[in-house]
Amino acid sequence: MQYSKVILEHLENPRNVGEMIDADSFAEVVNNACGDKIKLFIKFGDKQIISATMKAYGCVPTISAASFLTEWLKGKTIKEAVNLEVDELISLLEGLPRGKRHAADLAIEALQRTLLSYKP
Amino acid sequence: MQYSKVILEHLENPRNVGEMIDADSFAEVVNNACGDKIKLFIKFGDKQIISATMKAYGCVPTISAASFLTEWLKGKTIKEAVNLEVDELISLLEGLPRGKRHAADLAIEALQRTLLSYKP
């Protein structure tokens, strides 16, 4: 259950916390088994994502993955965002302890759902 | 299994070891369960026991009890010798560890048998 530095740093300083009232797109995902929850909000520019915010409830990597994502998304194209895979996110987070993969799954699900619900 | 000083001292310096060729009386006793064996030889004077010798095989207190007895007997009357009881011998030996009472039993049996076979 050792968390990476990246994960711990995001826990201590979560980025872009909150609900974006003028978001272009938004999704809320829940892991029904454990109750973890992520809300993700994205604002899109012409070609790129301008900003993202989040709320997250659950264990450490759920919070940190959501926080990490909001930073990572800034400046990415939709295509780049859509192509982010769970394993890539995990390696960006410098790994996850055994049994915690579901946090990255949930974050990616939140991302996909937010992108999907974007109607430009 | 802590042995008393007396017992250990007799183990290191067993007294009156050997078979007395001119003994007045003699007995050999065996504990059939464990195989311990004591041979006791006594020479009687007018009123008192003049000397005793022994051979002993078995665990420590069997050897020491036999050795102790040969010293103790010297100068005792037959009556005194007959009246020596197991518990008294044990206390003269400064105690026996649990499970070792049979050594004193055997020594007393050897004594009784030797006294019994004495035909003055």
Add this chain to the structure above:
Amino acid sequence: MIETYLPSRVYLDNSASTKLAPEVLAAMLPYFTEQFGNASSIHSFGQQAKGAMDEARRQVATLIGADFNEIVFVSGGTEADNLAVRGIAENYRSKGNHIITSEFEHPAVRNTCASLEKQGFRVTYLPIYENGLVRVEDVKSAITEDTILISIMHANNEVGTIQPIREIGGLVKEIRLERKHLFFHTDAVQSVGKTPVDVKLLGVDALSLSGHKFHGPKGIGALYLRKGVRINPQVTGGRHEKERRAGTENVPAIVGLGCAAELAKENLLEFQNIALLRDYLEREITRLIPEIKFNGDKESRLPNIANISFSYIEGEALLIALDLKGLAVSTGSACSSGSTEPSPVLVAMGLSKEMVRGSIRFSFSRYTTQAEVDYVLSVLPEVVTRLRRVSPLYKQAMAIEQHKY
């Protein structure tokens, strides 16, 4: 990570394990280095080891009001529970098939009962109530003609509630006037050294304790077994511990356990003052942090445990965030492989899922200081606020941050 004025990290997870007392370590050392004999050996190395074990057995017996021969050394609290529950159940199986325990036992008892169920025993799991206590009436009405064993823990490891063991013990004694083969075991792993424990006063037939919960070593524990109560040994082999538990005796650890027992006895009265520190923590937390809930009966509980649920946030996240501040606590929540196993104790006490997940246990030891508690109070509110700010469950309007880009 930790403010420099603190001498070291702050450890408030003493119900999980405690620091070895320096006196205990000192007592153990000679048995590692010089007197390393096997206590079953009859030479002087062995006899020295044996003598030290005897002394430790006396010390442990004295702590709980037992007789020398009623103490069986085992490898820890878990094994003590196994030996008591499985050992008694198996031994008296011909007398009955029914076991009574509670919903909130430690897994060492609960899972052992569950494994006995698979072997055909019938097990009744008594409920506990909101206050974290079983009810004597429930025990009473659960007893049948077929009951051979009751196992109810003395103090609960998560909320610290102290169960009515003495009353149950009285009940058992009464029933035993008519039905000889009913036995009463209590898991006192959390209570020994923290609240008075006397096997005669409690009226128990078997009692488990564990060294590392009261500044003794890990890997050693003891089972009190009232004279006359027989058990099926669970570890078979040589004739150690009067044929109740085989295996070369762990002499240094046994010596350590004895020393820890003696220290616990000496410190027991003073230990009750820990409640003052604990109550101070609870009071200040109430003052500083809204929307919290204290878990477990306020009257009947150990002096050294505070169990608090923080709404809207997850225990593990709070725990790790506090750990980053150098503060060690524990949580009733454990989320692994995407499914949370919430503390069965708190669930049994009727807490909502969310309140179970947001629970944190602070557990004190006799080494806990006011300065350490003040440190907790200096970091906890900020960390709770931070995590609540992130939480989508946090409904307070003022707390929902809204971004505009």
Add this chain to the structure above:
Amino acid sequence: MIETYLPSRVYLDNSASTKLAPEVLAAMLPYFTEQFGNASSIHSFGQQAKGAMDEARRQVATLIGADFNEIVFVSGGTEADNLAVRGIAENYRSKGNHIITSEFEHPAVRNTCASLEKQGFRVTYLPIYENGLVRVEDVKSAITEDTILISIMHANNEVGTIQPIREIGGLVKEIRLERKHLFFHTDAVQSVGKTPVDVKLLGVDALSLSGHKFHGPKGIGALYLRKGVRINPQVTGGRHEKERRAGTENVPAIVGLGCAAELAKENLLEFQNIALLRDYLEREITRLIPEIKFNGDKESRLPNIANISFSYIEGEALLIALDLKGLAVSTGSACSSGSTEPSPVLVAMGLSKEMVRGSIRFSFSRYTTQAEVDYVLSVLPEVVTRLRRVSPLYKQAMAIEQHKY
């Protein structure tokens, strides 16, 4: 009691227990004092403990050629044997009901098999022969359709004979091509650290080892369990050791076991030289003392054990007399409550009652020196002579002292 030229008492009972290596103690100490967390705790105290355990598991695995996850920490050799034998038997009961073991196993295996017999298992106890070895043919012909477990020790604890484990392992693998559920356990408590032990080479499915037999701590051991072999846990409770053994992990002892394993590996080659010292002892004893018998095969045995029977005298008396000279050894005779339980191993090897009673085991460690052996040689003849002189069994005419008064 001891000649002043000797640095301290002479300990030649290393098969009973060994002295903790100073390096091992040094490795353990931090886990008593500073890093005392519960390895199941997720805070940093717990994670440090967990990390240390992982390292120790690697060290133990490396010593015996196993994989990290194939090591289960338990409370000692006895528990390892119990877990292997009872754990495998119970788990595979539906596949067969027959167990093969030998007449000369340690009680940890023998009595566990006996307890399984009571539960309805059929157990074959293979004979051993005068040389102290089982025969592979005997194993082969004992195997039936119903056999699920073979448990034969690697090196015997009394005479040090090394059994043909590798051959039996090959046999088992062959049979397993047709019958999947046949498992092979070896009790390697005496051999680990003394002779090469590689689970793959030996072809075993389970192997027991114990810390205190190779300068590690008491109260800790390990069971190697080949990947894919399942067991019924014997201590139930929390989910420690991948649910194979419950109970708070004994971190300092585990760290000590790991360190001892590493040291054993480093010293293994040199350890073989101990045989030179041992052979020197045997040679000199032959020269100095008549009417003795060496027990156990001369070729296939551990380098550190000599088992010798001294005619006409009792082992316990000899042992205590030597103890008074500061020399610790052990005996195969134990006379208690007036009945002698002679060593089942020596009896199984066909020794006469008297030779069994007169047997003494000298067991060396890597710390044993030439000076210590010379000390043995300086006291042993005199003590043997003294006790023989007392013995009524001693037939040599010259030795019968005759008194005349």
